[in-house]
Amino acid sequence: MQLTPQAHIQYVAELAAKRSYNEPEFLQAMHEVLDSLVPVLVEHPEFIEAGVLERLIEPERQIMFRVPWLDDQNKVQVNRGFRVQFNSALGPFKGGLRFHSSVNLSVIKFLGFEQVFKNALTRQRIGGGKGGSDFDPHGKSDEEVMRFCQSFMTELYRYIDEHTDVPAGDIGVGAREIGYLFGQYRRLTGRHESGVLTGKGKGWGGAEVRTEATGYGAVFFAQEMLKRTGEDIEGRRAVVSGSGNVAIYAMEKIAQLGGIPVTASDSSGYVVDERGIDIALLKQIKEVERGRIADYAERRQGAHFVANGSVWDVPAELAFPCATQNELDERGARALLDGGVRIVAEGANMPTTPEAITLFQKSGILFAPGKAANSGGVATSALEMSQNAARDRWDFDHSEARLQAIMRDVHDACYVASERYGRPGDYVLGANTAGFVTVAQAMIEQGVV
Numbered sequence: 522m523q524l525t526p527q528a529h530i531q532y533v534a535e536l537a538a539k540r541s542y543n544e545p546e547f548l549q550a551m552h553e554v555l556d557s558l559v560p561v562l563v564e565h566p567e568f569i570e571a572g573v574l575e576r577l578i579e580p581e582r583q584i585m586f587r588v589p590w591l592d593d594q595n596k597v598q599v600n601r602g603f604r605v606q607f608n609s610a611l612g613p614f615k616g617g618l619r620f621h622s623s624v625n626l627s628v629i630k631f632l633g634f635e636q637v638f639k640n641a642l643t644r645q646r647i648g649g650g651k652g653g654s655d656f657d658p659h660g661k662s663d664e665e666v667m668r669f670c671q672s673f674m675t676e677l678y679r680y681i682d683e684h685t686d687v688p689a690g691d692i693g694v695g696a697r698e699i700g701y702l703f704g705q706y707r708r709l710t711g712r713h714e715s716g717v718l719t720g721k722g723k724g725w726g727g728a729e730v731r732t733e734a735t736g737y738g739a740v741f742f743a744q745e746m747l748k749r750t751g752e753d754i755e756g757r758r759a760v761v762s763g764s765g766n767v768a769i770y771a772m773e774k775i776a777q778l779g780g781i782p783v784t785a786s787d788s789s790g791y792v793v794d795e796r797g798i799d800i801a802l803l804k805q806i807k808e809v810e811r812g813r814i815a816d817y818a819e820r821r822q823g824a825h826f827v828a829n830g831s832v833w834d835v836p837a838e839l840a841f842p843c844a845t846q847n848e849l850d851e852r853g854a855r856a857l858l859d860g861g862v863r864i865v866a867e868g869a870n871m872p873t874t875p876e877a878i879t880l881f882q883k884s885g886i887l888f889a890p891g892k893a894a895n896s897g898g899v900a901t902s903a904l905e906m907s908q909n910a911a912r913d914r915w916d917f918d919h920s921e922a923r924l925q926a927i928m929r930d931v932h933d934a935c936y937v938a939s940e941r942y943g944r945p946g947d948y949v950l951g952a953n954t955a956g957f958v959t960v961a962q963a964m965i966e967q968g969v970v
């Protein structure tokens with residue numbers, strides 16, 4: 522006899538907990554999805570019969586490898602490299618590489634799992650994967666970063682190509698790293714295969730708006746949520762965490778739409794700038810000088826730096842967590858609610874803890890999960906792949922218009938699914954169910970593989 526949807530989900534969760542007992546971030550991401558799926562399985566009992574969930578929680582392939590390199594003192598360093606190829610039912614595996622000291626298999630698996638549903642929501646025919654290393658580019662010379670990237674690609678190149686798996690950037694991997702990785706791939710294969718990586722330099726196959734896309738996309742998503750209630754971003758204060766690529770371009774778009782981004786942060790603390798963050802100065806410090814956020818307060822009159830504090834203590838109507846996983850906990854959520862927050866849109870992947878999400882949902886504010894709100898980055902990567910395949914190049918305005926249309930569609934798909942499964946405006950339910958149904962249907966049609 523077939524299990525009920527609830528019992529089936531519990532069985533799958535126990536299976537994962539047993540196999541992946543030492544992977545807390547992966548289990549957290551998996552629970553967030555499974556907890557939404559009861560109404561879908563009631564509607565589609567065939568998903569249970571076809572073992573879709575058992576197959577979805579197990580990556581198609583996971584690769585771990587040694588990355589040896591020589592530092593500037595000619596001393597041997599060894600890092601660990603990862604690529605988790607999670608699901609390719611919708612297209613080639615697609616997802617970024619993260620270089621950060623916190624990276625381990627659990628972190629890469631959680632990111633790869635999220636990516637499967639996020640990529641499905643974009644409707645760009647891309648599967649989900651993620652990779653990276655516990656190498657931290659901060660404080661390393663350009664030459665060290667280059668040698669590391671060359672060593673990393675010397676192993677990874679066997680497993681990727683434009684039809685198989687297409688990596689890109691994430692935390693610690695930007696234009697510089699993608700350049701070195703691409704150079705080594707080209708040397709090893711003897712081919713200029715531009716579609717194998719996205720986020721490339723614009724002179725050799727990189728797409729316009731890819732750099733801005735994740736941050737811009739998160740703000741476009743928030744704009745769509747506000748539109749439903751007849752409002753817009755103009756005149757509203759926003760707290761933004763982080764000061765990397767996602768945060769900087771979220772702030773830029775908020776400011777372009779007449780909002781006021783008042784904070785930025787890094788692991789040492791945060792800055793408050795009541796006049797609105799000076800984006801050009803922030804870009805100079807973070808993108809050009811690769812400096813710290815405290816430097817911003819020193820160089821900008823009226824701004825102040827708070828060491829080790831919580832950016833969520835700053836009152837605002839809009840909040841964009843754009844730093845990293847689990848950066849917004851229950852205490853932070855309470856502080857945001859006390860400060861009058863009305864919309865929280867995740868620019869980072871899984872920045873909000875499950876307890877904090879529950880609190881936001883109970884309080885009735887609008888909450889957009891990362892797999893919907895930050896999907897603009899990977900969606901624009903898919904646009905880069907299309908341009909590479911067609912040997913074409915779109916201008917900035919056309920590319921931004923495509924991104925905005927995709928974010929509108931992602932928003933609408935989530936909203937419609939939230940209505941269909943009984944909780945209109947619950948974007949967590951909407952994103953998980955809409956993403957899941959797309960992948961599950963493809964998996965069933967392609968048989969047990």
Ligand code: GLU
Pocket residue numbers: 615616617618687688689690691692719870895896898899900902
């Ligand atoms: N790392 C980004 C993400 O979390 C983008 C991945 C990509 O462009 O492939 O979605």
